[in-house]
Amino acid sequence: MKKTRFLLIMLLVIATLLSACGGNKSDNSAAPAGEKTTIKVGVTAGPHEQILNKVKEVAKKEGLDIEVVVFNDYVLPNQALDKGNIDVNSFQTIPFLEKFNEDHKTHIVEIGKTVTFPMGIYSTKYKKVEDIPEGGTVGIQNDPTNRARALQLYQAAGLIKLKDGVGNKATPQDIIENPKKLVFKELEAALLARTLKSLDAASINTNFAMEAGYNPKKDAIFAEGPDSPYVNILAVNEKDKDNPVYQKLVKIYRSEEVKKFIEEEFSGSVLPSW
Missing domain, CATH: 3.40.190.10 (Periplasmic binding protein-like II)
Structure with a gap:
């Protein structure tokens, strides 16, 4: 009886150790906190959407999956960002963002300039x-x-x-x-x-x-001429401004591959502004 109890205890100890080892392996393979591999980026329909789809294509090769969320006005993308329904948005100019933050008491900030759309x-x-x-x-x-x-x-x-x-x-x-x-x-x-x-x-x-x-x-x-001050930006909630994944998005957006796409696709109607 004592031998049986001893064996049961030993089996339980071994199972616990194996479980702990398995847990450690899983923890080590997990992405660090904040290191997302999929992000949601809000855009308005049209050129912003087209450009983000190109960015998505380039990002895929860099190990970053982008879900492009399309909006049809200039209010919803910031509301969605503020509520956390999207991670980043790409549709607005700095003056527009400043006014939106003032009117809605939000804390959305620029993380990188993108393109200019002459009105x-x-x-x-x-x-x-x-x-x-x-x-x-x-x-x-x-x-x-x-x-x-x-x-x-x-x-x-x-x-x-x-x-x-x-x-x-x-x-x-x-x-x-x-x-x-x-x-x-x-x-x-x-x-x-x-x-x-x-x-x-x-x-x-x-x-x-x-x-x-x-x-x-x-x-x-x-x-408007090429000197328009209304440059568009990538924006996030202030708490996320230093997130390395979102900074990676800025770098990909401003890559030579995306710049070439903008220049060829829009023939001067949309201007890279970085």
């Missing part, structure tokens, strides 16, 4: 901005950052004049000269390209213009 004025009725008639209805974005950017674009086109110094905070109330008496109709950025035929002209973000089939270089009747 343009488009029309299906007129070939030149000078041809837009007196009293014409023109579309502008209704979110504060893009609205201010659009108004500055109309000013650069010589159609209006804004109060000095309003810059990124410009609103239609800051227009001090409007010789054509243009009527500014505010719409969601994604809707401007879809409703262009019902307007005399509209300022349209490049990604939405291209999604609707417009070629920014050929179809815009006026556009």
Whole structure:
């Protein structure tokens, strides 16, 4: 009986030791904390989505899997990031992010610059901005950052004049000269390209213009120059800004392979800005 008990005890000890060894092996093979191998990146439909799909292809070779999550407006990608539903997003400029953080009390930060999408004025009725008639209805974005950017674009086109110094905070109330008496109709950025035929002209973000089939270089009747300050960025929650996996994403995005893809795919309509 004693021998049987002794044998049972020894078997139990051996089983415990084997289990412990197996556990150690599993722990050693696990990825370190924070070292994700799959990340979710939010983008807006159009060029951002196309570029991220190329980044995804390159990242795969570097051992990083990217799930591209597509949104159709400029609010949801930051809301999803703030809630932790995605890890990174790629769709916005720094002025837009600063305004979003201020309005929503979020803590989203830039981890790397990406591309510039020159905003343009488009029309299906007129070939030149000078041809837009007196009293014409023109579309502008209704979110504060893009609205201010659009108004500055109309000013650069010589159609209006804004109060000095309003810059990124410009609103239609800051227009001090409007010789054509243009009527500014505010719409969601994604809707401007879809409703262009019902307007005399509209300022349209490049990604939405291209999604609707417009070629920014050929179809815009006026556009921002290469000196535009509205550079797009990769953004994360502040607590994740030093995460090595997200820094790896920045490096992959800004690789020569991705840069070549952007230059060849968009022929100057989208500009690498790093």
